[in-house]
Amino acid sequence: MNPDSRGLKIAISSHSGCGNTTATNNVGTTLSLEVVNYTFRDLAQELKLPFEAIQRGADKTRIYDFLTDLKLMRASLRPRVVVGSRLSGWLIDADLRVWLHAPLEARAKRIFQREPDKHAGYESVLYRTLQRDEQNRKRYLEVYGIDINDRSDFDIIINTEKLTAEQVSSLIVAAARWASQNQLDRRNPHLLRIRKIISDNLDIDPRILVDDSLSVDLNEIYQRLQLPYGIPGLLD
Numbered sequence: 001m002n003p004d005s006r007g008l009k010i011a012i013s014s015h016s017g018c019g020n021t022t023a024t025n026n027v028g029t030t031l032s033l034e035v036v037n038y039t040f041r042d043l044a045q046e047l048k049l050p051f052e053a054i055q056r057g058a059d060k061t062r063i064y065d066f067l068t069d070l071k072l073m074r075a076s077l078r079p080r081v082v083v084g085s086r087l088s089g090w091l092i093d094a095d096l097r098v099w100l101h102a103p104l105e106a107r108a109k110r111i112f113q114r115e116p117d118k119h120a121g122y123e124s125v126l127y128r129t130l131q132r133d134e135q136n137r138k139r140y141l142e143v144y145g146i147d148i149n150d151r152s153d154f155d156i157i158i159n160t161e162k163l164t165a166e167q168v169s170s171l172i173v174a175a176a177r178w179a180s181q182n183q184l185d186r187r188n189p190h191l192l193r194i195r196k197i198i199s200d201n202l203d204i205d206p207r208i209l210v211d212d213s214l215s216v217d218l219n220e221i222y223q224r225l226q227l228p229y230g231i232p233g234l235l236d
Contacts (some may be wrong), residue, residue, distance in 0.1 A: 007077075007079035007080060008031065008080050008095055008176065008179075008180055009034060009079075009080075009081055009082075009083070009090050009093065009094045009095050009096075009173070010027060010031075010033065010083070010094055010095065010096045010097075010098065010176055011076075011082075011083050011088035011089045011091070011094035011096070011097045011098065012024050012027070012080040012083070012084045012088060012089075012098045012100065012172065013040075013084075013086055013087065013089040013090075013097070013098070013099050013100070013154075013211065014086065014094050014099060014100035014101070014114045014130065015086070015102075015107060015125060015129075015136075015171050016086075016107065016111065016131055017106070017107030017108065017110045017111045017129065018100040018101060018102045018107060019100060019102075019110075019160045019165055019168060020084045020085075020100055021037060021084060022165045022168075022169075023084070023098075023100060023160075023165065023168050023172060024082050024084030025036060025084075025171035026165060026166070026168075027082050027169050027173055027176070029173050030169065030173050031082070031173060032080070033080050033081055033082040034075075034078060034080060034081045034082070035081075035082055035084070036072060036075040036076065036082070036083040036084070036085075037083070037084045037085060038068060038071045038075065038085070039068065039085075040054045040055065040058065040064060040068060041054075042068075042071075042072070043064060043067055043218070046218055046219070047054070047067075047218060047219060047222055048069075048219075049163055055146075058063065062142075062201065063141055063202070063222070063225055064090050064117050064140075064202070065083065065116065066197075066198050066201050066202050067202070067218055067221065067222065069087065069091055069194075069198060069207075070198055070202065070204075070209070070218075071092055071218065072085055072087075072088065072092070073091055073195075073198070073209055074090035074208070074209070074212060074216065076088075076091070076093075076094075076214040077210070077211075078212065082114060085135065086148070087135060087144075087146070087148075088139065089186045089193075090144070090146050090153070090156055090188070090190050091188075091194060092185050092188065092191075093186060093187065093188045094153050094173075094186065094188070095158075095176070095177050095180065095186055096134060096156075096175055096179040096233075097153060097154045097155050097186075098154065098155065098156055098157075098158065098172055098175070099151045099154040099156070099157045099158070100157075100158055100160050101159050101160065102118065102157065102159065102160045102161045102166070103161055104126065104129060104130060104133075106128040106161045107129055108122060108125045108129045109122065109125075109127060109194065111125050112125040115118065124147050126218070129216060132236050134192065135158060137149060143197070144162075144190070144193070144194050144197060145190075145193065146190060153188070153189065153190075155175065155179070156171070156175050156214070158171055158172070195209045195210070202221055202225065203221075203224070203225070204216070204221065
């Protein structure tokens, strides 16, 4: 079966600095898939809030995580998508789950070289990247019971340290074509639990997470769940 002519869902997950965004875009272009990558920046834009408010608010509430993941899961309901996010391998029913890996030092170097003016130096980026990894692992364990260091549910793990972006994308495309040809019945063992956690915490109809014909308004959800301290307090 030609993967360009049937439904195909690919999840690409990684820590920061592994080339996820580039790989996701390249795979989407090659296989004619819709590219989905929704972040806190996108959420801030949709809610018409300062990005700094979302960043600081995320330390005090998990609502921002739930809203972001709701958006990702809704987008993944479409038939032909490649979803690139740290948790996409756990959040969607994918035909192929890919984890991109690179050593901490290589990731920190990439992050520093990408935006050198934003960082005090390589050592600073190295420390902050390690700290961020640990914080994310703790957060996902707390929120969803997911250990991001456990990649047993992934189909392939690619070390991107010594590969070009094109080589990484080619590996994923080849694996996707095999996955499409084999037509394996893939089930995400975490999905029902995660859907319940999100629907319960956002107080929404659970069907919203499985039926893209149902409309959802993130602004309405956010306003209904407005935090007691409010956005102004986050920016004081």
